[in-house]
Amino acid sequence: MNPNRTPRVEVGQIYLNEQMNEYLIVTKNVRGQIWYEGSGFRGQLEDYDFTEKFPAVDPQDVDPSEIKYLLSFCPEGTEASIGFVDE
Numbered sequence: 001m002n003p004n005r006t007p008r009v010e011v012g013q014i015y016l017n018e019q020m021n022e023y024l025i026v027t028k029n030v031r032g033q034i035w036y037e038g039s040g041f042r043g044q045l046e047d048y049d050f051t052e053k054f055p056a057v058d059p060q061d062v063d064p065s066e067i068k069y070l071l072s073f074c075p076e077g078t079e080a081s082i083g084f085v086d087e
Helices: 047-053 064-071
Strands: 013-017 022-030 033-038 041-046
Touching: 022 041, 022 064, 033 047, 041 047
Parallel strands: none
Antiparallel strands: 013 022, 022 033, 033 041
C-alpha cells in the first residue's frame, strides 16, 4: 500500500468496471475491505487495490435509472456519490 495516499472509499460511491464496461457501486467498507456490486457481478478487494482497479465515476454522468438500480444493492437511505479520485 502506498503510505502517501489513503483511499476514501465509502458506501454509495460509483466506479467503472472497464473490463465489463459496467458501473459498480460500493456496498460495504469494513476496515479497508471493499465490497462492491454491479449488473451481474460482485466482489471484494482491499481499498488500495480497489482504487487502482476501478476509476471513479461522477453520478451526474450516469443515467438516473442506472443509479436507482445500483442503489438497490446498498442499505436504504444510501445516496450515490463520486468515488475516490487519484490526485
